[in-house]
């Protein structure tokens with residue numbers, strides 16, 4: 001693989017070039033100086049280094065067996081969460097949660113009741129920062145690491161203004177019944193993510209209000225979706241760009257009066273693949289003229305435009321630039337920072353105190369964005385193995401870590417079936433998931449994986465974004481990700497919401513330099529390991545390169 005690959009991201013006529021695997025400084029460019037936590041301070045490095053003294057003899061034995069220098073060999077016990085099935089309670093570390101309660105964030109009482117009934121008691125950091133900001137009508141870009149609760153961070157402010165859980169008005173449901181336009185449009189890049197967002201809405205709304213949200217994802221029957229829109233008059237639609245644009249172009253989706261437009265995984269939605277559909281959505285959603293404007297939303301209603309909310313764990317400068325051109329005084333919202341977008345430059349933001357936080361060049365942005373997206377509770381390793389032995393290495397890795405729920409990523413769809421076949425031949429339950437499967441097949445596979453009936457999900461980039469399976473305790477890269485952004489999203493399928501998780505990258509000897517570059521760019525230690533006698537053994541200690549977290 002070449003050391004420098006250039007890829008293009010086209011944002012509505014604006015062509016930007018990103019350099020993959022370019023050198024980056026380890027200071028991220030978003031508000032570093034506002035609040036800095038190091039990986040070390042979060043226990044990241046010390047976890048790897050803290051090997052039980054009782055294991056010294058084991059290390060000696062293993063190193064002599066494998067010819068690994070004693071000083072370098074370490075036995076690592078499984079750090080996986082003890083979860084036998086999908087419904088086991090999982091260990092959550094508290095660092096992610098803010099001291100505030102949902103009631104302090106300005107949400108209406110009915111909504112808080114529903115949250116509590118569903119077990120949501122304390123907001124995460126990013127929710128504590130984003131919810132009040134969105135409630136103040138700001139256009140925002142929400143950026144925080146994978147699994148930190150970004151979905152509720154936008155969903156709750158929407159539900160506090162749209163639908164039956166909002167602040168009670170005298171005519172209550174009567175007002176809801178009269179509505180003809182859609183009030184919120186949520187766009188996601190994949191069906192799975194779209195459906196997941198719908199389920200999150202339904203969880204909070206409860207079964208009685210299920211019809212208020214309509215999914216418009218591709219692969220499903222379009223005329224049934226159109227009929228449901230006509231019959232149920234939902235206030236919120238969640239869908240993929242192609243299907244939303246298609247139904248909108250057919251005149252069956254009325255979004256001119258829409259008050260909220262959310263682009264979840266915005267950096268992917270603004271890529272070349274979605275260009276035309278996204279163009280239509282951005283042009284049509286919430287573009288009512290001022291004369292048509294009415295409603296209770298104060299300044300937003302007066303300006304008669306939608307509130308735009310862009311969300312991702314990875315926010316390159318191209319997104320900041322796009323958001324600045326669409327929004328009115330838009331803000332970047334992170335776990336502990338709120339920064340005006342116009343103070344952010346390609347070479348790093350100016351913080352609220354007016355100081356530039358970074359001196360990095362434009363080409364560094366991709367690395368920075370990825371650093372910010374990695375949950376601190378993750379452990380990363382790589383394992384050198386020949387191509388033909390990768391599946392066997394995966395099997396040994398799963399056993400060594402006693403992993404219960406594993407996502408294995410590959411780059412080419414045609415290889416997935418073969419890998420599943422080999423895993424099953426070795427007695428492991430595995431299933432493939434990719435875009436060529438039908439909607440039903442994809443849904444059934446996901447259901448089985450979530451229920452713990454399938455131990456290893458073998459998949460491609462389709463599952464790298466947004467997929468939320470709390471029980472997933474191990475991510476394996478059977479093929480190398482193409483860059484730090486892809487690494488970060490894949491890795492983020494484990495260690496959700498502060499849980500522990502392990503990421504193991506399998507590579508051939510000739511690819512080790514790529515892993516070293518990933519390590520350097522991400523500012524995290526990725527030590528080499530082997531799976532020997534049912535244990536993960538660190539064979540080469542990498543120097544930790546702590547990144548400073550916002």
Ligand SMILES: Nc1ncnc2c1ncn2[C@@H]1O[C@H](COP(=O)(O)OP(=O)(O)OP(=O)(O)O)[C@@H](O)[C@H]1O
Pocket residue numbers: 119120121122123124127144145146147148149150151152312313465466467468470492496497
């Ligand atoms: N305040 C909370 N209390 C308990 N659970 C929460 C809370 N907020 C979110 N969750 C749960 O945490 C999980 C992860 O949330 P979510 O999928 O929104 O993360 P995310 O930041 O969007 O991740 P990604 O970047 O990978 O899309 C979900 O199962 C969600 O229901």
